[in-house]
Structure formats: C-alpha cells, structure tokens
Amino acid sequence: MTFNSIKISSVILWILVGLLHQSYAQKKTIKLCEVSGTVRDSVTGQPVPTANLLINFGKVGIVTDTAGYFSYKLPVGTHSVIINRMGYRAFRTQFAVSRDTVLNIRIIQTANELEEVVITTQAVDQNITKPILGVAQLSIKTIKKLPAMMGEVDVMRSLQLLPGVTSVGEASNGVNVRGGTVDQNLILLDDTPILNPTHLFGLFSVFPPDAVAALDLYKGTTPARYGGRAAAVLDISMANPNVETFKLQGGIGPVSNRLTTEIPLIKGKLAVLVSGRASFNDFWFRLGPPRTRNIRGNFADGVVKMFYRFNSRNTITLSSYANYDFFQTEALGSINDIPASSSQFSFKTLNFSGKWYHSFGQKLDLQVVGVYSNYQPQTALPEIDSDNRITVGSAVLQRQVKINLNYLPNKNQKIELGGSVTHYRIAPGELNPGSNATITPIVLPTENAIEAALHIEDEIKLGSKTTLSVGTRYSHFVNLGPANVRYYRPQSVRDESEILTERTFESNEIIQTYGGFEPRLGLRQALGQGQRTSLKVGYNLMRQYLQVITNTTTPLPTSRWKTSDANIKPQISQLWTAGYFQNFYGNIYELSLEGYVRSTQNIVDYKPGADFLLRNNVETQLLQGKSQAYGFEIMTARKKGEVTGWISYTYSRVFNQINEGLGFNERINGGRPYPANFDRPHSLNLSLTVSPNKYHTFSFTFTYATGRPFTAPTGLLRNDGRFVPYFAERNNDRIKDYHRADLSWHIHNPREKQGKWHGDWVVSIYNLYGRRNQYSLFIQGEGTGFKTYELTILNAPFLSLTYNFGNDNKPMRL
Numbered sequence: 001m002t003f004n005s006i007k008i009s010s011v012i013l014w015i016l017v018g019l020l021h022q023s024y025a026q027k028k029t030i031k032l033c034e035v036s037g038t039v040r041d042s043v044t045g046q047p048v049p050t051a052n053l054l055i056n057f058g059k060v061g062i063v064t065d066t067a068g069y070f071s072y073k074l075p076v077g078t079h080s081v082i083i084n085r086m087g088y089r090a091f092r093t094q095f096a097v098s099r100d101t102v103l104n105i106r107i108i109q110t111a112n113e114l115e116e117v118v119i120t121t122q123a124v125d126q127n128i129t130k131p132i133l134g135v136a137q138l139s140i141k142t143i144k145k146l147p148a149m150m151g152e153v154d155v156m157r158s159l160q161l162l163p164g165v166t167s168v169g170e171a172s173n174g175v176n177v178r179g180g181t182v183d184q185n186l187i188l189l190d191d192t193p194i195l196n197p198t199h200l201f202g203l204f205s206v207f208p209p210d211a212v213a214a215l216d217l218y219k220g221t222t223p224a225r226y227g228g229r230a231a232a233v234l235d236i237s238m239a240n241p242n243v244e245t246f247k248l249q250g251g252i253g254p255v256s257n258r259l260t261t262e263i264p265l266i267k268g269k270l271a272v273l274v275s276g277r278a279s280f281n282d283f284w285f286r287l288g289p290p291r292t293r294n295i296r297g298n299f300a301d302g303v304v305k306m307f308y309r310f311n312s313r314n315t316i317t318l319s320s321y322a323n324y325d326f327f328q329t330e331a332l333g334s335i336n337d338i339p340a341s342s343s344q345f346s347f348k349t350l351n352f353s354g355k356w357y358h359s360f361g362q363k364l365d366l367q368v369v370g371v372y373s374n375y376q377p378q379t380a381l382p383e384i385d386s387d388n389r390i391t392v393g394s395a396v397l398q399r400q401v402k403i404n405l406n407y408l409p410n411k412n413q414k415i416e417l418g419g420s421v422t423h424y425r426i427a428p429g430e431l432n433p434g435s436n437a438t439i440t441p442i443v444l445p446t447e448n449a450i451e452a453a454l455h456i457e458d459e460i461k462l463g464s465k466t467t468l469s470v471g472t473r474y475s476h477f478v479n480l481g482p483a484n485v486r487y488y489r490p491q492s493v494r495d496e497s498e499i500l501t502e503r504t505f506e507s508n509e510i511i512q513t514y515g516g517f518e519p520r521l522g523l524r525q526a527l528g529q530g531q532r533t534s535l536k537v538g539y540n541l542m543r544q545y546l547q548v549i550t551n552t553t554t555p556l557p558t559s560r561w562k563t564s565d566a567n568i569k570p571q572i573s574q575l576w577t578a579g580y581f582q583n584f585y586g587n588i589y590e591l592s593l594e595g596y597v598r599s600t601q602n603i604v605d606y607k608p609g610a611d612f613l614l615r616n617n618v619e620t621q622l623l624q625g626k627s628q629a630y631g632f633e634i635m636t637a638r639k640k641g642e643v644t645g646w647i648s649y650t651y652s653r654v655f656n657q658i659n660e661g662l663g664f665n666e667r668i669n670g671g672r673p674y675p676a677n678f679d680r681p682h683s684l685n686l687s688l689t690v691s692p693n694k695y696h697t698f699s700f701t702f703t704y705a706t707g708r709p710f711t712a713p714t715g716l717l718r719n720d721g722r723f724v725p726y727f728a729e730r731n732n733d734r735i736k737d738y739h740r741a742d743l744s745w746h747i748h749n750p751r752e753k754q755g756k757w758h759g760d761w762v763v764s765i766y767n768l769y770g771r772r773n774q775y776s777l778f779i780q781g782e783g784t785g786f787k788t789y790e791l792t793i794l795n796a797p798f799l800s801l802t803y804n805f806g807n808d809n810k811p812m813r814l
Contacts, residue, residue: 030075031075032073032074033074033075033076033097033098033099034071034072034073034100034101035072035073035074035079035095035097035100035101035102035103036069036070036071036100036101036102037069037070037102037103037105038067038068038069038070038104038105039051039053039068039070039083039085039105039106039107040068040104040105040106040107041107041109042106042107042108043109045106047064047066047067047068047069048064048085048088048107049064049065049066049067049068050063050064050085051063051064051068051070051083051084051085051107052084052085053070054081054082054083055072055074055079055080056079056080060072060074074097075097076097076098077096077097078094078095078097079095079096079097080093081094081095081103083105083107085107086585087109087585087586087588088107088108088109089107089109089642090641090642090692091105091107092692093105127581127583127590127592128526128531128533128534128581128582128583129467129524129526129531130522130524131221131459131467131468131469131523131524131536132218132220132221132223132469132522132536133536133537133538133577133578133579133594134164134178134218134219134220134221134538134577134579134594134596135216135217135218135219135220136159136217136219137214137216137217138158138159138162138217139214140209140212142158142644142689143155143209144209145689145697145699145744145746146161146689146699146701146744147699147700147701147742147743147744147764147765147766148744148762148764148766148800149203149204149742149764149766149794149798149800150253150254150764150766150798150800151251151253151254151255151764151800151801151802152253152255152256154205155207155209155212155215155236156175156197156198156207157205159175159217159234160175160685160703161687161701162635162648162685163594163633163634163635163648163649163683163685164178164596164633164650164652165177165217165219166650166678166680166683167678168677168678168708169708169738169775169776170202170203170773170793172202173197173198173202173556173557174197174198174202176678177231178219178231178232178575178596178598178631178652179231179627179630179631179652179653179676180230180231180232180573180598180629181231181603181676181678182548183229183546183547183548184231184232184544184547184571184573185229185231185232185234186229186233186234187234187236188234188235188236189207189238189321190236190237190317190319190321190353191319191353191355191369191371191402192319192321192351192352192353192371192372192373193351193371193373193398194206194349195349195373195375195396196347196349196375196377196557198557199279199299199301199323199325200297200325200327201327201345201556201557204255204299206301206323206349207301208258208275208276208277208301208302208303210249210250210251210260210275211238211239211273211275212237213237213238213239214236214237215234215235215237216233216234216235217232217233217234217235218232218233218234218235219231219232220538220540220575220579220594221520221521221522221538221540221577222520222540222542223457223471224416224455224456224457224471224472224473224518225404225416225455225457225473227453227455227473227475227518227542228543228546229544230543230544230571230572230573230600231598238273238319238321239262239273239305240271240273240305240307240317241262241263241264241271241273241305241306242262242271243266243267243268243269243307243309244264244267244268245264246261246262246263246264246807247260247806247807248260248261248262248806249261249804249805249806249807250804250805250806251802251804251805252802252803253800253801253802254281254800254802255279255281255800256277256278256279256280256281256299257277257279257280258275258276258277259275259276260273260275260276261273261275268309269309269310270306270307270308270309271306271307272304272305272307273303273305273306273307274302274303274304275303275304276301276302276303277300277301277302278298278299278300279297279298279299279300280298282295282296282297282298285297294328294330295328295330296326296327296328297326297327297328298325298326299323299324299325299326300324301321301322301323301324302321302323303319303320303321304319304320305317305318305319306318312359313358313359314358315356316354316355316356317357318352318353318354319351319352319353319354320350320351320352320353321349321350321351321352322348322349322351323348323349324346324347324348325345325346325347325348325557326345326346327344327345327346328342328343328344328345329342329343330342330343339383339384340381340382340383341382341383342381342382343379343380343381344379344380344381344389345377345378345379345380345557345558346377346378346380347375347376347377347557347558348375349374349375349376350373351371351372351374352372352373353371353372354370355367355368355369355370356368356369362408363407364405364406364407365405365406366403366404366405367403367404367405368402368403369402369403369404370400370401371398371399371400371401371402372398372399373396373397373398373399374395374396374398376393376394376395376396377393377558377559378391378393378558379392379558380392383436388433388435388436389434390431390436390439391431391432391434392429392430392431392432392613393427393429393430393432394426394427394428394429394430394558394560394561395426395427396424396425396426396427396561397424397425397427398422398423398424398425399422399423400420400421400422400423401420401421402418402419402420402421403419404416404417404418405417405418413458413459413461414458414459415456415459416455416456416457416458416471417455417456417457418454418455419452419453419454419455420451420453421450421451421452421453422452423448423449424448424450424451424546424563425446425447426446426448426561426562426563428444428445428446428560428561428562428618429442429443429613430442430443430444431443431614442614444614444616445482445483445484445616446482447483447563447565448479448480448481448482448508449477449479449480449545449546449563449564450477450480451475451477451478452476453474453475453476454473455471455472455473455474456471457469457471457472457520458470458471464526464531465525465526465527465531466523466524466525466526467523468522468523468524469522469523470520471520471521472518472519473517473518474515474516474518475515475518475545476513476514476515477513477514477515477570478510478512478513479510479511479513479564479565480505480507480508480509480510480511481505481507481509481510481511482505482507483504483505483511483565484502484503484505485503485504485505485565485566486499486501486502486567486619487499487500487501487502487566491661492661493660493661493663493665494567494620495620496620511566512564512566514543514545514569514570515543516543517541518540518541518542519539519541520539520540520541521537521538521539521540522537522538523536524536532583532584533580533583534582535579535580535581536577536578536579536581537576537577537578538575538576538577538578539574539575540573540574540575540577541573541575542572542573542575543570543572543573544570544572544573545563545564545570546561546562546563547561547562547571547604548560548561549562549604549606549612549621549622550612551606551610551612560612560618565619567619568604568619568622569601569602569624570602571600571601571602571603571604572600572601573598573599573600573601574598574600575596575597575598576596576598577594577595577596578596579592579593579595580592580593581593587639588639588641590635590636590637590638590639591635591636592635592636593633593634594632594633595630595632595633596629596630596632597628597629597630598628598630598654599626599627599628599629600626600627600629602624602625602626603624603625603626603627603656604622604623604624605624605625605656605658606622606623607621607622607623607665608664608668608727610622623658623666623667624658625656625657625658625659625660625668626656627654627655627656627676628654628657628673629654630652630653631651631652632650632651632652633648633652634649634650635647635648635649636648642690642691643689643690643691644688644691645686645688645689646685646687647684647685647687648683648685649682649683649685650684652679652680652681652683653675653681654675654676654678654679655673655674655675656668656673656675656676657671657672657673657674658671659671669730674709674730674731674732675709675731676709676731677708679709679731680705680706680707680708680738681706682704682705682706683704683705683706684702684703684704684705685701685702685703686700686701686703687700687701688700695748695749696745696747696748697745697746698743698744698745698746699743699746700741700742700743700744702739702740702741703738703739703740704737704738705737705738706734706737706738707734707735707736707738707774708734708735709731709732709733710733710734710735710776710777711727711729711730711731711732712777713727713779713786714726714728714729714732716786723786725779725786735774735775735776736773736774738773738774739771739773740766740767740768740771740773741767741768741769742764742765742768743764743768744762744763744764744765745763745764746760746761746762747760747761747762748760749761756807757805757806757807758805758806759803759804759805760804761801761802761804762802762803763799763801764798764800764802765797765799765800766797766798766800767794767795767798768797769797770797771795772792772795773792773794773795774790774791774792775791775792775793776790776791777789777790777791778790
C-alpha cells in the first residue's frame with residue numbers, strides 16, 4: 001500500500017469517527033419530556049379505553065388503557081396527535097412540549113352528533129320503526145356540501161344521487177322516479193305546485209337554496225294526504241323566519257348572486273324572510289366560440305315568507321314564490337313559414353300560499369291551507385328585418401283549498417284525515433302575430449276542471465315489533481265546459497275521419513267525470529331483540545288527471561299541459577314494494593334493500609309524426625297504453641362522523657306498450673313492449689364528504705348509468721331522388737353509458753370571530769375528468785347512407801369559485 005493510499009484512508013477514518021462522535025453528542029443533548037393524559041367522552045366525562053393515538057402523523061402509535069390513560073416521552077418541540085376510536089369523531093390537535101406535559105382530551109361520540117347525511121325520515125331510526133318505504137330526506141346542509149355545477153347548489157341534481165332517481169341527461173327538465181315520467185312527480189314548494197322545476201332548460205333547479213329548510217321525497221309508500229300524480233311526491237318546505245334574531249346570508253358565484261335575510265318585526269311573534277337569486281352573467285357566452293356569442297340566458301327567483309305566532313296554539317304563515325327565465329338562441333324557427341332571426345324562450349311562475357295552524361291540545365291539531373299557482377311559458381320569434389315579434393304562449397292556473405286534522409288518541413296510534421278541492425284552468429295555446437297581418441291569430445279554448453278529494457290514514461302499533469299504516473284517498477275529477485267536444489267511432493283511431501258527433505258544452509257544464517279510491521298500505525315487522533332490523537311491505541294506488549304531452553325526450557318548459565277529458569283518460573298507477581332495513585353502531589350506519597313493481601294504465605305517448613303546436617283537438621295526436629316498471633335498490637350510508645356519505649346501486653327497467661288498434665297510427669312497435677325514454681337498467685352513485693376539521697370540508701361524487709334508449713333508423717327510403725332514414729321501431733338502440741365525477745372543497749374562514757360575519761369559499765370541479773357524455777344522437781341521410789351526429793352538454797371540466805357569507809343567526813347590531 002502506498003503512502004498516499006494510507007493518507008487517504010486515514011482522512012476518511014477520521015471523518016467517520018468525527019461524524020459518529022457528533023451524532024452521539026447530539027443524541028446525548030436531546031431532552032425528552034413525558035406527555036401524559038386521559039381521553040374522555042365529551043358528554044359523560046367517562047374515560048375512553050383503547051383509543052388510538054397517532055403522534056406526528058403515525059411515527060408513534062400508542063393506545064389508552066382501561067382508564068383512558070396514556071403516557072409517552074417526546075422531545076422538546078411542536079408535535080401533532082390524531083385520536084381515533086370506533087364510535088367517536090376523529091380528534092386532531094397540535095401541542096408544544098418544553099417540559100413534562102399533561103393533556104386532558106375530550107372526544108365527541110358520533111351518536112351524539114347531528115346527522116350530516118339523512119336518507120331517511122326525521123328521526124334517526126325512523127327508517128326502521130316507521131311502516132312506510134321509499135322515503136328519502138336529504139338535508140339542505142348535505143346538499144350544500146355536494147359539488148355543484150358552476151357553484152349553483154341544486155336540489156334536483158342532488159336527488160339524482162339517490163337510488164331509484166334518474167334523468168335522461170344533463171339538461172333534463174326534472175327527474176324520473178322508479179319508472180315514472182317527469183310529469184308524474186308532484187313537486188310542492190310550501191304546498192304550492194311547481195310545474196317547471198329547472199332554470200335554463202334543466203341546467204339548474206328553481207329552488208333558492210338559502211330559503212329551503214327540508215325536503216321529503218316519497219318514491220314508495222305515499223301518505224294519503226298526497227294525490228294528483230302517479231309516481232312520486234317531492235315536498236319542499238321553506239324555512240320559517242327567525243322571530244328572535246336578525247340573519248343575513250348570501251353568495252357570489254360565476255352564474256348567479258343571491259341574498260337572504262330574516263327580520264324579526266315583533267320579537268318572539270312576527271318575522272319575515274326575504275330571499276332572492278339572480279343571474280346577470282350571460283356575458284360568459286360572449287367569451288365562447290362564435291356559435292355561442294349571440295346566446296343569451298338569465299334567470300331569477302325569489303321568496304317572501306311571513307310567520308306570525310298569535311299564541312301557543314295558533315300560527316299563520318304566508319308564503320310567496322316567483323321565478324323568471326329567459327333564453328335566446330340563433331337556432332332558426334318559423335310559424336306559418338314566417339322565418340325568424342332567433343328563438344326566445346321565457347317562462348315564469350307566481351305562487352302564493354297561506355297556512356293556519358291551530359292546536360287543540362297535545363292530541364289534536366288542525367291545518368288549513370290556501371294555494372294559488374300560475375305558470376306561464378312563452379316562445380317568441382323576432383321576424384327578420386323587422387321589430388315585430390311573433391309569440392306563442394300558454395298558462396296553467398291552479399287554485400286549491402285543503403284541510404288536515406292530526407289526532408293522537410294514544411302513544412301507539414296516529415290518525416290523519418282531511419280533504420281538498422282544486423280548480424285547474426289551462427290556456428293551452430295562443431298565437432299572437434303582433435303587427436304581421438299575414439298571420440291569423442289563434443286562441444285555443446280554455447280547459448277547466450275541478451278535483452276534489454277526501455283522505456284518512458291510521459298508523460297503529462300492533463305490538464313492540466309490528467306497525468301498520470293503512471289509509472285511503474277518494475278523488476273525484478270533473479272536466480267542465482265551455483268546450484266543443486268531438487266523439488269518435490267506437491273501436492276506431494281518434495282521427496278527423498272517424499268523428500261520430502260533436503257537442504258544445506256551456507260554461508261550468510259537466511263534460512266528463514272520473515274518480516275512485518286510492519288505497520295506501522304499509523306494514524313493518526321488526527327482527528331481533530334490538531329492533532335495529534326490519535322488514536316492510538307496501539302498496540299504493542294513485543290517479544293522475546293532469547299530464548304533459550310532448551314528443552321530446554324530456555318535456556320542454558314550454559310543453560303543453562292537458563287535463564283528462566272525454567277522450568284522454570286519467571293515468572292510474574299501482575306500486576308494490578318490499579324492503580329490508582338495518583342500522584348499525586347506534587344508527588351511524590344504515591343499510592337498505594328495496595324492490596318494487598309498478599303498473600300504470602293509460603300512459604300517454606305520441607303518434608308517429610305528431611304535432612302539438614296550437615292544435616285544437618290534440619287527442620288526434622296521442623295514444624294511450626300501459627307501462628310496466630320493476631327494479632331493486634341497495635344503499636349503505638354513514639350518517640355521522642368525520643367521513644359521511646353513501647353508495648347505492650339500482651337495477652331498474654321500464655317498458656311501455658301502446659296498442660289501440662291494428663293500424664300503423666294506432667300502435668307503437670307493432671303493439672309490443674318497448675323501453676321508455678328513461679329506461680336505464682344500471683345506476684351506481686357514490687357520495688363522500690370528509691370534514692377533517694372545522695375549517696375544511698371535501699366532497700366527492702361519482703355517478704354511472706346505462707345509456708338511455710333512442711330511436712335508430714332501420715333502413716333508408718328514396719324520396720325525390722334523396723335517401724332519407726326510415727324509423728320502423730321506437731327506442732331500438734342506446735346512447736353511450738353515462739358517468740361523471742365531481743369534487744368540491746369548502747374553506748371555512750378560520751380568521752372570522754365567533755358571533756360576527758363569516759366568509760366561506762367553495763371550489764368546485766364539475767365533470768372532473770372531462771367525460772363527453774352523449775345527450776342525444778341525430779341521424780341525417782347522406783348519399784345512399786346516413787350519418788350520426790352526437791349532441792354533448794357540459795363535456796369538459798367546469799371549475800368554479802363561489803364566496804358565501806353570513807352571520808350565523810347570531811345577535812348583531814343593525
């Protein structure tokens with residue numbers, strides 16, 4: 001070995017010895033302090049044994065003993081700890097150690113928390129104890145945490161995350177519930193009917209989120225007090241204003257801005273709530289590609305609600321709701337071959353309700369409600385090179401009075417009875433040509449009808465494990481004049497050539513009556529000793545006298561409403577349901593399995609080539625038949641804790657069958673069953689919300705559904721030297737499957753002080769991975785073949801930032 005080699009080796013050796021000595025010296029100078037303490041329950045104060053403590057993100061893990069005690073030595077400095085225990089909310093904190101330290105920690109039991117996710121009725125275990133099936137209550141608090149398209153909190157879109165609730169696509173004007181059409185859902189906002197539940201052709205819902213208190217979706221057993229629709233009931237209640245303190249909240253987003261205030265006028269007795277939302281941001285269209293720069297679209301909605309407490313037995317609430325939509329596109333339209341420069345769609349709703357509540361005592365109370373509702377859609381076509389606008393409008397007016405009595409004879413029985421009278425007045429269509437003298441004005445005859453109903457329902461416990469709900473509703477519908485009614489030859493198609501006679505009815509003269517009993521039944525049987533599991537069965541019969549007639553995939557807001565009459569029979573739906581329900585770990589976890597079969601008579605579909613625009617005898621364009629739907633749903637949910645959410649799977653089918661005769665215009669698909677527009681066999685939904693602390697909340701949703709049916713051409717026909725697609729069967733193919741993921745991050749401002757204003761930021765990404773979901777397909781003949789064009793909506797990720805503010809109902813100076 002050379003001298004240089006020895007020298008180099010010596011240097012390396014001394015360096016290593018120096019490093020080891022330095023390391024040893026450093027270790028000798030580290031000061032360890034004892035950190036000890038007890039983990040206790042936040043309510044009872046009792047020690048919590050076997051709680052896991054993860055120190056410094058899992059570098060150290062210890063477990064409390066049977067007395068909830070822990071002890072460990074840590075170096076001087078700042079450390080973090082996460083405490084986890086089954087049945088308790090995760091606890092996180094940071095602490096500084098400079099000497100021996102004692103930490104006394106209290107953790108919150110999730111059973112003592114308010115439910116973050118409620119997919120049952122109001123009581124935490126009512127999904128087990130009540131005899132009704134298919135009832136979903138999604139709290140507005142949960143809805144506000146879900147990712148929202150462009151920051152708009154959306155009730156209707158949120159409902160589609162529940163099992164058994166679907167739609168035909170992104171821009172659908174409503175939802176389909178267990179095989180029902182959009183118009184088969186009764187949607188109520190503070191007892192007033194909502195005929196168009198969406199803004200901008202289905203992009204957003206019409207319900208101001210800050211004014212909504214609760215919503216109940218009845219998709220199975222429906223209480224006897226509800227009627228008039230064949231599939232489901234969505235009952236949305238607006239918040240009562242706070243009679244004690246002033247509250248102000250609002251938000252600024254990329255689509256709309258909103259503001260809500262609650263003002264006590266007489267403390268403890270009288271208060272008013274005012275809520276408004278408006279979009280002024282259609283300048284976004286101008287920033288898009290050339291084809292969107294002339295599109296205009298805005299909406300607004302508002303609520304005013306007054307609450308007055310006379311005394312402990314009497315209260316009165318007065319509610320009003322209004323909304324307005326405007327949408328303009330350069331897609332050309334025409335009426336009577338008069339070309340237009342654009343198409344302008346507008347629709348508005350104006351609703352009022354008043355409710356008197358009187359308590360006779362602890363066992364009996366009375367509610368009397370009056371309702372006024374007016375819905376007015378309109379289509380306008382500005383003429384080219386002219387200031388004249390051609391308009392086509394319609395209106396649906398509904399007035400109602402209803403009364404309801406609730407009687408509790410004992411703790412095991414509840415009886416409800418009441419009645420209602422509803423007046424319908426429909427202006428089905430009016431053409432106003434403006435200053436154009438070449439177009440003849442058209443005013444279709446007004447439709448008038450009255451629906452009266454009585455109901456009674458009894459819920460009774462037949463023992464500790466059995467509960468029965470049995471009731472019925474009797475409805476009577478009267479179609480009234482004035483009208484000119486056509487009668488067609490028996491066993492013939494309703495056509496101009498088959499008219500047997502015509503009759504003119506005077507004002508308020510009875511044209512046609514329908515009616516009958518609508519029984520409701522629910523039975524619950526608890527299993528096991530803890531009564532955390534139950535089996536249920538149910539049956540419903542519902543009659544529908546008011547329906548939408550349309551030949552589009554989803555009804556447009558301008559679609560025509562029609563009462564039952566001498567030629568259009570009411571729809572009658574029967575629903576059989578059965579389910580298994582189980583709760584775990586103190587009602588924190590919930591499991592449900594439900595199956596159903598629905599049979600509906602007299603469903604309405606359109607003849608091939610049907611045209612409803614301004615047609616007087618619209619029955620000549622319609623066919624009636626039957627529908628059969630069936631399916632099963634499975635869902636599991638975690639309702640409390642740091643992580644909440646649910647996952648659900650639905651298998652469902654719905655087939656229509658139209659066979660009124662042997663002719664081509666008397667049946668569809670040769671009289672054989674065919675899939676409905678909203679038949680989507682498989683549906684999977686996931687919703688996950690994580691709240692690691694009071695400053696941050698993360699939400700993630702994922703949805704998948706089988707592609708909906710559409711009508712594909714079966715061949716080509718030659719017409720005037722051109723080949724055009726030939727459609728022999730309806731809904732004989734499907735568009736691509738639908739799937740989408742969304743993400744949101746709620747940042748609760750930690751710098752705001754308690755009792756003062758708070759400001760929260762919400763970051764949302766809709767369609768996270770930019771899925772190009774097909775909404776529809778269009779077929780166009782080209783040469784000797786045809787080409788398919790797809791329409792996609794919201795086919796890219798949408799990032800939005802929303803700012804919310806408020807004062808959390810805390811007392812403040814004005």
